[in-house]
Amino acid sequence: MGSVRKASAWLGLVEDNNDDDRYYDDEYAEEAGDPWVTDPRVRVASESAQDQGRRIATITPDGFRDARGIGELFRDGIPVIVNLTSMEPGDAKRVVDFAAGLTFGLRGSIERVATRVFLLTPADTQIVNGESSGRFQGGFFNQS
Known part of the structure; x- marks a missing residue:
């Protein structure tokens, strides 16, 4: 089955005649x-x-x-x-x-x-990298 046909079957636009259930598991769907x-x-x-x-x-x-x-x-x-x-x-x-x-x-x-x-x-979340250049240099573990 081609990619377009698979996508159409997934969207419900055409009937899926393929018995390949790799992407869907009935046990998973029945979980409450x-x-x-x-x-x-x-x-x-x-x-x-x-x-x-x-x-x-x-x-x-x-x-x-x-x-x-x-x-x-x-x-x-x-x-x-x-x-x-x-x-x-x-x-x-x-x-x-x-x-x-x-x-x-x-x-x-x-x-x-x-x-x-x-x-x-998500789009509204900012990731802060812990290796910033403005970090305090005279830190607690400075052994020099």
Whole structure:
């Protein structure tokens, strides 16, 4: 099935005659409640942090089907740390591609913070690099 036909089938414009369920799992669709609240692989800050707008989610997906949770959190304006260290390389690449498209579409940014660990930040979030040139030079650990 070609890319255009796949996209059309995904949008519901044409009938999908392909029985390939790589992108959708019935068990995942039947889960009740918020998937990132009950899923032990996902942690979101407390309600008080939510009130102050200081929430960050960390997600360690097992497969590409967990990309939906990443997208929902990011779409709600929550920065997401995605840890892909436990995934197969092929699925990890698909999640990175999805995250790159997600951040581009919502005008956010994606940054690699470690090997196979990425930070997705919404458009209204500023990333502060800890290695600024204006840092205090006579610091506590200066042994000269």
